[in-house]
Amino acid sequence: MSEQGLKTILVVDDEPANITVLSGTLKDNYRVIVAKNGKQAIDRIESVVTPDLILLDIMMPDMDGYELCQILKRRPETKDIPIIFVSAMSEYNDEEKGLQLGAIDYITKPFSPAIVLTRVRNILQLREAQLSLENQNKALEQTIAERTREVYLTQNVTIHALASLAETRDNETGNHIRRTQYYVKTLATNLMRNGHHLDELNKDNIDLMFRSAPLHDIGKVGIPDSILLKPGKLDPEEFEIMKTHASLGAIALKAAQESVGENETSFLRYAREISECHHEKWDGTGYPKGLKGEDIPISGRIMALADVYDALISARIYKPPFSHEKAKDIILEGSGKHFDPKVVDAFISSEEEFKAIAAEFRD
Structure with missing residues (x-):
């Protein structure tokens, strides 16, 4: 498949080795863009492309993954992008905090490439199903709005026709x-x-x-x-x-x-x-x-x-x-x-x- 038709994954990690492993795991199935810190990730999103999913490290200099997640979830244009934390922080509290901030999943380092690939695929399929349902709902809402408007206009025509009859x-x-x-x-x-x-x-x-x-x-x-x-x-x-x-x-x-x-x-x-x-x-x-x-x-x-x-x-x-x-x-x-x-x-x-x-x- 050409890269143009692939889903885009943004990998955010300050360790080149992690970026290499994640990119190598995903590149055959997805378009991969990378960022080495939170600021660079925001620049990539604003100037390159809005990704379909983000793999986000937590322990990074200047802006950690938690802070970046909060920023992205506050912005209307990025709040619905699924985020998976990929981190060496393996305590239960770390995972709980990440999910509370809006992440959809949490993978602990060291990770299995097969696990990453499976999680990414499942989450993107779920997101695609959600978008399809949202589009169906929007179409249904539009249809209902049009029918409601038709009923409204019919009521008004009926009222004015009857009122005009009385008026004559x-x-x-x-x-x-x-x-x-x-x-x-x-x-x-x-x-x-x-x-x-x-x-x-x-x-x-x-x-x-x-x-x-x-x-x-x-x-x-x-x-x-x-x-x-x-x-x-x-x-x-x-x-x-x-x-x-x-x-x-x-x-x-x-x-x-x-x-x-x-x-x-x-x-x-x-x-x-x-x-x-x-x-x-x-x-x-x-x-x-x-x-x-x-x-x-x-x-x-x-x-x-x-x-x-x-x-x-x-x-x-x-x-x-x-x-x-x-x-x-x-x-x-x-x-x-x-x-x-x-x-x-x-x-x-x-x-x-x-x-x-x-x-x-x-x-």
Whole structure:
């Protein structure tokens, strides 16, 4: 085999006789480079080649083998090179120290060339198997990442397609969807940072809530145009029909959730919760189920405030847009009645972010 295709062994020893014996043992099967001390070994690695394995003496002047091993194991580019100590230091403590520093084997001088050759071959085969496994794992991780990205994109496309469908039948604008989406993320992040609902609020779940929020009014596709698009105030009977949009959305999303399995697409769980519960009130006077307090999922409580705030600051046929300050006063008044007090606190401490979101996505 040409030297170009051979594994490279670095022999580090200050005794020429040892170098001669080791080089002679290995040269027929490996490319051998030598160094007579620790500094020269580092120079060889940096300027010649990164070896596949190092045979390292311990007792050397200036820098002993233990020190060189520590230096190599600290460096990212050399930390994974297998090191075999080859030393006349034969005490158990010497071998134990060498292995603790990261060496993979320890051969005591005087050595048998056949033993050295066998140990080197076995360790290089093991290292090659490890590298092969690492490459397989990297390829698998890349495949999983690509599939995860595909699922993520599919979820987003599904969400936006459904949200756009609801939007075509509603007087509210697409910017309402974007604003409330970012309000939800802001509130959830603030609650998490302040240590609230940590069993539910984490980076991944907040992302799911953010992506699911546009589906909060998906049930409006089931409301008759005569009610949904009515320019004036709804009468009591019409309002009762309008209220069913929360349940209609939840039913559709629950069916989708059950058909694909909750664990695979948990974003549908949040979409269902938000759709069904964003009109529930903290004091139990909301709809469709009249849930109260902590019985309302946190995603629904967050969406409730986000939705109301945006309705207050937006123009409607039946009202002009309210200022942020007026909307804030109404929300404060609703704390403990309409809204979860902790969510209201999160809103108050995130006022500037709400203003910035409203300005960025204004109609």
